[in-house]
Amino acid sequence: MNKIKDKLNEQKETHKRVRSLWKELSKRFPFIKDNIAQKLMFYFFLVILIFALIISAAFTSIFGREIIESNRENLQARTLAFSKSLSEYLSSPKGSSQINFSVYLKVLSDTNTSDVWIIDDSLEIYTAGNNTINYRDLPKSANTIVTDAFSGKTVTSEGFTSVLQTPSITVATPIYRGQYVIGVLMMHSPIAGMNKMAVNSFKIFLICVVGALLISLIPTVLLSKRFTNPIILKEAEEKLKLEQMRRDYVANISHELKTPVTVLRGSLEALVDGVITDEADVKEYHQQMLHETVYLQRLVLDLLDLSRLQNTGFEIQHEPVSLTQVLEDAIKSGEKLAHDKNITINKTINSPKDDFIGDYGRLRQMFIIILDNAIKFSNPDSSIDIIFTGNKIQIRDYGCGIEPERLPYIFERFHKSGGENNKTGSGLGLAIAREIAHRHAIKVSARSTVGEGTEFKFEF
Secondary structure, three states, X not given: OHHHHXXXXXXXXXXXXHHHHHHHHHHHOOOOOOOHHHHHHHHHHHHHHHHHHHHHHHHHHHHHHHHHHHHHHHHHHHHXXXXXXXXXXXXXXXXXXXXXXXXXXXXXXXXXXXXXXXEEOOOOXXXXXXXXXXXXHOOHHHHHHHHHHHOOOOEEEOOOHHHHOOOEEEEEEEEEEOOEEEEEEEEEEEOHHHHHHHHHHHHHHHHXXXXXXXXXXXXXXXXXXXXXXXXXXXXXXXXXXXXXXXHHHHHXXXXXXXXXXXXXXXXXXXXXXXXXXXXXXXXXXXXXXXXXXXXXXXXXXXXXXXXXXXXXXXXXXXXXXXXXXXXXXXXXXXXXXXXXXXXXXXXXXXOOOOEEEEOHHHHXXXXXXXXXXXXXXXXXXXXXXXXXXXXXXXXXXXXXXOOOOOHHHOOOOOOOOOOHHHOOOOOOHHHHHHHHHHHOOOEEEEEEEOOOEEEEEEEO
């Protein structure tokens, strides 16, 4: 129970923080009003915006990597193609015995936009622009790449950025003459152009996202209105209903208190003023005043009971009880009233589901209320049947019954039937019984036929 209380308190604090944040936003941005429709629109738009930003970031990252990877594969394919062509030519009978890599680089530079290097077996570097580059000036990682390429491997690296003075991808592959590696062909492609392409693509994507967000505002507003209008109407109806219930509750309490208070005051004034002096009349007035105070006490206690049971913070006991014992205890309490009217209580108790977790006193009170009503509205010399089988308990009388139009309201507060049988009733008994059943997860229902009787059923 303490964990439930802590959870409820935590939810209340969270709700307060959200309300406080919303009020602060309403102050800073006057166009934001504190109503359900605008809250729904705001949250919906915020979710779309966050989702769009996540998608944009993922798109930029994935698309950027894909562009670089695509260019890497393309550069590797071109490098291998040029290396293969060069190797085939050098290995053919037409190939020159005197290798002049500068001539080949001139041809490659005319057909390729990438920077092209050739490193011969003496580690001399030839470039398309005849730029002088000393092998010793290359980064340490270059030695590994060149060694791997001379061993017959095709390798890729991004370690030539410092030499090329721009972030680049480098592919190195061997050049063969016959079966021997006589050099290494390197092609460099700058990453800057790829990044620029990714940035431009991201800009286009971002423009599309912003446009989609702006377009989504219209359906967001329409859908928010459509969803919230019924809720707002329902809230308004609930408020009116609660206000009416509050007024009815106050009116009912006032009405119930008015009669006994009036009788008490009138009786006391008559006694104090000496209007009533006859000893028999004085005793009768005292008896009437006692009767009214008993009624007032019962009314106040019933109100307190109902108030406690309707308060979710009010704890009831949860311990193993025997429903058979609870039922028989309630029957014993009603036997005196039943005996006065010569009513026979027939009980049939045959249920394997006798063990129950609940509050013994409250369960007994629930059964006593129903049994008391059954006896009260039964005719003298009649009977009442109490049947406990399976997972249900039925209490049936054969009295005057309840009118169909009144039956749905019998569990409401201060709902009383008229007549001589219910002069002392407070109109709260069945409401209390329903609350006790609700706190024990018991379903209580009633059916009745005028002139034939009423049956209350408890299912658990």
